[in-house]
Amino acid sequence: MASHVPLSHGLMRLVAYRVTATLLFLASFFVVKPIWRAFDIHGPWRMVFLLIPLGGMVLFFRASRWGKTGTDFSPAVERFLNRLFVCMTAYLALLVAAQLGKEVFGLSGTVLAVLRVLPAIPMIGCIFAMGRYLAEEQDEYQRLQAARASLFATGLLLTVAMIWGFLEQAGLVRHVPASSAFIVWAMGLGIVRCLQQVRAR
Known part of the structure; x- marks a missing residue:
């Protein structure tokens, strides 16, 4: 044994x-x-x-x-984290700008709509960064682990969205903005990647 x-x-x-x-x-x-x-x-x-x-x-x-070590922190991971940091910083900055546009400057109509959509661009950038990582990672094992984590995160998102939707239709929970879907997906991805690193060691 x-x-x-x-x-x-x-x-x-x-x-x-x-x-x-x-x-x-x-x-x-x-x-x-x-x-x-x-x-x-x-x-x-x-x-x-x-x-x-x-x-x-x-x-x-x-x-x-x-x-970080050479086994779990390849150059592809370094580039992925750098891209992710840029995207998340831009997201927070645009989120502040969108909030100020409505709360402080009283913007409305088309201008406010455009301002509200802008924070979605960095979120799309995060998805692109994940795709680039899968394309750039040379270690087949790490690439497989990342793909598995992405699949789990997608399954988690679909499960949570389905259960929450049924509860919301029954009036048991409050409405959650659809933009929260990305956060749920990222949460699943982050948790699985941490657990994968534990198992690998």
Whole structure:
């Protein structure tokens, strides 16, 4: 019978840090609007609470690079994280601009519609970055793991959307914006990738 090799203390800390950072980063997008509603916050003060996802993003990218090794941090991964960081930074900046356009400058009509659509462009960039990573990764095993993680994330998204939709039709839960779909997908992807790294070690 093969003996089980326990995880080292350092590896356990690394995994815990990465999982926590991933969950905090992704969950932060679901925290801001409930805070706005709970405390009836309007105007430019809303922008202060966007520091929550900003802090989560910084922690996430620091965790992604902590303890990196040649086996799980190839040049393709480095490029993927750089592209992801650019896209997420642009997303937050455009999200702030869209919110200010409505809350502070009172924009409406076509101008507001265009401003509201702009944050979707960096999100599409994140999807493109994932596709580029799969094309650039030379390690077949890592490419397979990434494809499996993407498949799991897609299945998770479809499952959550289906269950939530049935509950919403019954009036048991409140409506969630369709833009949250990307966050659910990314959450599934991040969790699986962390678990894959644990199993690989």
